Amino acid sequence: MATKDSKMSRRPGFELKTPKGTRDWVGSDLAWREDILFSSLTYKSQTISSVFKRHGGTPLDTPVFELKEVLAEKYGEDAHLVYDLADQGGEICSLRFDLTVPFARWLAMKKITHVKRYQIAKVYRRDQPAISRGRLREFHQCDFDIAGLYDPMIADAEILSIIAEVFEALDLKITIKINHRQILDGLFAVAGVPDEKMRSISSALDKMDKMSWSEVKREMVQEKGLLEEVADRIGDYVRRSxxxxEVLQFLESNPGFSANENMKAGLHDMRLLVSYLEALDVVNKVSFDLSLARGLDYYSGLIFEIITKPPSGNVAVVSGEGIQSSEQRKPEPSQVGSIAAGGRYDSLVGMYGKRPIPCVGVSFGVDRICTVLEERREKAQKPKIDVYIMAFSGKDSNGFLLERMMVARQLWDAGIRAEFAAKVKPNLPQQFKAAKDLPLAVIFGQDELSAGQVRLKVLLPDNDENDTKDRGQLVSREDLVEEVKKLLKITISN
Amino acid sequence: MATKDSKMSRRPGFELKTPKGTRDWVGSDLAWREDILFSSLTYKSQTISSVFKRHGGTPLDTPVFELKEVLAEKYGEDAHLVYDLADQGGEICSLRFDLTVPFARWLAMKKITHVKRYQIAKVYRRDQPAISRGRLREFHQCDFDIAGLYDPMIADAEILSIIAEVFEALDLKITIKINHRQILDGLFAVAGVPDEKMRSISSALDKMDKMSWSEVKREMVQEKGLLEEVADRIGDYVRRSxxxxEVLQFLESNPGFSANENMKAGLHDMRLLVSYLEALDVVNKVSFDLSLARGLDYYSGLIFEIITKPPSGNVAVVSGEGIQSSEQRKPEPSQVGSIAAGGRYDSLVGMYGKRPIPCVGVSFGVDRICTVLEERREKAQKPKIDVYIMAFSGKDSNGFLLERMMVARQLWDAGIRAEFAAKVKPNLPQQFKAAKDLPLAVIFGQDELSAGQVRLKVLLPDNDENDTKDRGQLVSREDLVEEVKKLLKITISN
Structure with missing residues (x-):
């Protein structure tokens, strides 16, 4: 035990903490998240993973790190946020940045041509953390993707149905903002954006959810060097969202748009999508947002972002109100931003293998969803133990430790959650304090023990050792489990 | 889409793979592990986490990396196996090596004086991987620990009861090999091991589960420079396991041992432990193994390792058979080694904070347990979809895509797992192939549709589109969910 006496706290300057942008999750906070993702306490069978399963999703779990080359050139200007592992000899690796790239790597590596897969895991980004707003460097993503060559927009529509079903299950009102990369490209082209400025103007437009149109326009004109009249045309189109x-009608009725090949292809996709969303009863949750651009490089078709705001259904129509209406669409301070997002990426898998596998998928921001649902969470701590096993500690009592242990084992074997004081001779006030807020106590006394019995006492709602009126019922040791179950009215489950 | 056309597979020398010693987990392999850990399909409520919960365990989730200083000086000669993150500016971090050190860091940081916590997570070791034998660089641990100052050996006994309960739940016969660091120290002192050789002789002895006694003795004498007669005395004691x-009796009746303070303290602990293990009905699973040493530096009292071999109950008694009996205890080739291990570590938390918090805990080797249980696993793939929604594709059929979508949404909303072909006009053989091994099909045809009906056909055990005798029952769209549920005889759960 060479290190027994070294204390890190004595080292000058060392602060005991988790790394920047990370946190521990414990107890009810953790249980709350598990509940939303997996288990069936609060939301019964209506959890995120049960929605995934009823769509035939296969679970996937990939390593927390990937070969650095696998992540290279996938994240555009966010690439510097990737965590690298140290070079300790051997392969150079990086922590996963999202779940999409590991999925694409797996598809290519295993030569899988079609699958529905889901993955729930932590991802890592060396971003500026804002822990109070739930923005961390280690955070959870929860992805569902459909890979395979199918008839157009059917898989896309199923993904949007999954999104609708997940938030119906969580009883959360949402809007699915959708757009299409080819429509955006067509729109830019028709507005007069030169080819070489397409991506930077797209990035600027993507900030419409954080800034007003006048700020976005200033960036386009002053920083990106776009002609003001081109920027104004973009603003004019975008406010049609x-x-x-109505947006489809507007785009289809404009001869300038319908002459553009990208726009034509995108509009064809969107018309198909609308008919599928009608059949799937999702169309009323969808808003067509021409300002939605999405940052990541790999999207190639439909893109979408989910916000908690309900759809307005209103489209600003008076040209002069373009700027005004955009400013009104600035988010509420209470909003956490998008709580899920995704899109179609038909070329990513082809970057790893010989065959391009078309894919479309959604990533749910688990931590943000937990933040949004937080208000609804029951603050009252549920008891995590059903029965506390106590000893009356008179002068001639030996503390009944072995007897308490035997009863504990009896209850555990029956699936009942039980605890006892880890003391040979615990005193009664300490035991009642430990049993605070628990439903039941088994109490050992010498008289009862001699008769092969224990006392079984209902403790909730307020436990008090001075409550001498109710000393509990006398129960024989053989009947204890049955009586406890009866009082707990539980069907033993997890 | 700047990177659209770059293909990594074209780069010379790049092999698309997961990093060394890691693997993907998918579908039934992943579900099998989740089942053992969390869910209730195979083992009903008897899963590892349900045992933890009935002992009052609180779940904890810590970041995948810790400040490098937190991990420093905890792992003795294994320290070089720690994965470090690259220095990208800011803090220097390492991937967690186990779940014990993050737990101790959390206790000290949050100034927690007593808790039962469990954590199920992946840990990282830059060891030589042997994937075929389930030894990976990224692998799962599943820890339960009790922190707090209690009367001696009560928490230790509860941990051993948890181990017994977990393997009873998994229906796996085990032996819990136990020893005590102070007994080991006393035994070495009485045998005549010099103080400065204590740790290296302990490491050599720890290899008794991999080597014969004659090999271990050679290492002690030739490599570590121990006198042969001292080594022989150790061999003589150790074969009493x-x-x-009987082992307690042997140690207590030897005057040389009872004069040693370490040995006295250890024997007192062990006597207490035995009485508690009797009360908890665990004593019959325990074997006292004086050769058990455990590698990690931080253990200070009881130590234990769990193997799948049933207890023999035999103690070799003839002196000359010492070597022989040890050689017989060499593991079977089929064994995976220990499937769980742990012990008491009373000084680790004090290395981070001002207060030493005594702790005892166990770590279950999830991957090895899965390997052991593998034989028992049902190889038959369970269908992951309940209903396949098909269209009869006659010449005048439009493929009924929208109708198939509407029915899918109807079934999904009822919690029924359903799929349909993502084709506008799928052909029938393809649809029957996709529905292979699924229980039910909903079939759309023009005549039925006109009457507001569909056909509902039971497919299992062997699906064949040429099975024209059974065209299924006619069901109205409104009654479909009820009829499907009736046929599946399911209570909708996760």
Missing amino acids: GDIY | GDIY
């Missing part, structure tokens, strides 16, 4: 039928 | 009562 809202009702999906 | 087995029945806990």
